[in-house]
Amino acid sequence: MRLQGAVVAITGASSGIGEATAIAFARRGARLELGARRLERLNAVAHECRQGGSPDVNVRLLDVGQPASARAFIAATLRDHERLDVLVNNAGTGWMGRMHQMPEEKISELITTNFRGVISTTQAALTWMLERRRGVIINVASVAGFRPSPYSAVYSATKHAVVGFSHALRGELSGTGIKVCVVYPGVTSGTEFFNDKGPPIGVVQYPASWVANLIVRTARFPRRDAMVAPLRLFHLAEPVLGGLGDHLIGEARRRSLSD
Ligand SMILES: NC(=O)c1ccc[n+]([C@@H]2O[C@H](COP(=O)([O-])OP(=O)(O)OC[C@H]3O[C@@H](n4cnc5c(N)ncnc54)[C@H](OP(=O)(O)O)[C@@H]3O)[C@@H](O)[C@H]2O)c1
Structure with missing residues (x-):
């Protein structure tokens, strides 16, 4: 896919x-629709994207947890640009702790x-992508x-649910011109993800720009699964690691939780 002038929506x-990711797409001249709940922060990102080379950036209040808000975000993108080339489903949140203590609302x-x-x-x-028989969805x-x-x-x-959903949908859409791809970040620095407790101790971290570049590459050359090179080895080892991995990582996390 050519990204110059392409319409990219990012949650x-x-x-x-x-x-x-927004900044990385902006550098390639993509037109952007940016969504999240913090409008001020989105406006600051949009400013950076315009300076970075995007010819058109819109920001939208979006709460992906509300289906109506999520649908309105896509509808606004299509109204503004009359097309949608790439959808990046990135919005997410985490929680680390003991399962029996996890609050219901979390x-x-x-x-x-x-x-x-x-x-x-x-x-x-x-709905729109199927009519046009094109588009890339990156989860x-x-x-x-x-x-x-x-x-x-x-x-x-x-x-795991996102991965299962994406792979099944990729199969369903095979032959339609629409590609569904999964990107798997490892522990990523320069994010607010671990704001509450800090990242797990002793884990290698990759900068957010690496993941952003991987997402842009995936939009250009859509593949089923995309991960930074060192994690590919980890992925390959997973069937062998299995229960031992659960045990070792569980032990390491238990120590970092009690510190
Ligand atoms: N950081 C890591 O180590 C890591 C590792 C693996 C995977 N990931 C995944 O990477 C994605 C991005 O996370 P990040 O690391 O960049 O963390 P982050 O800095 O906390 O960013 C999370 C983004 O999601 C948005 N968001 C959260 N809830 C939302 C909602 N209900 N509606 C709309 N937007 C919402 C936040 O915006 P608002 O608060 O303004 O709404 C923020 O822009 C997530 O899916 C996360 O699971 C991160």
Whole structure:
């Protein structure tokens, strides 16, 4: 896909990976529709995107956890640009701690934001994309989408759900010209994701710009699964790691939680 002039809608563009992704698409001359709940932050990102080379940037209040808000975001994109070339479902949130202590509202927030939101925007975008027989949908999952993360059981479940949804939909859309892709970030610096507790100790971190460049590359050359090179090895080792991985990561996290 040629990105100059392409219309790219990004959810969760007010910080972290979404912000870096907006800037990376702007540098390639894409037109942008940016959504999140913090409008001031979105406006600051939009300013940077215009300076970075995007010919057209709009910001929208968006709560992906509300299906009507998610649908309105896509409808506004189509009204503004009369097309949608790339949808990046990036908005997401996490929670780390002991499962039996996880507050009910956090459980609902993770499920609606990380998974339900992806369904709502995707469904809204599909109607248009199917008519035009083109489009790329990029869903931001996580390493936790293939390597369950102890002490983040609900988060891992939502990211597994995103992966299952994406792969099944990719099959359903085969031959239509629409591609569904999954990007799997590892622990990423320059984000607000670990604001509450800080990232897990002893884990290699990658900058948000790496993930952003991976997302842009995936839009240009859509593939089923995209991850930075070191994580590909981790992905390959997963069937062997299995329960041992659960145990070792569980032990490491238990220590960092008690510190
Ligand atoms: N950072 C990591 O280490 C890491 C690792 C693996 C996967 N990921 C995934 O990467 C994605 C981006 O996270 P990040 O690391 O960039 O964290 P971040 O800096 O906290 O960004 C999260 C973004 O999602 C938006 N968001 C949250 N809830 C939303 C809602 N209900 N409606 C609309 N937007 C919402 C936030 O904007 P508002 O608060 O303004 O709404 C923000 O723009 C997430 O899907 C996350 O699961 C991150």
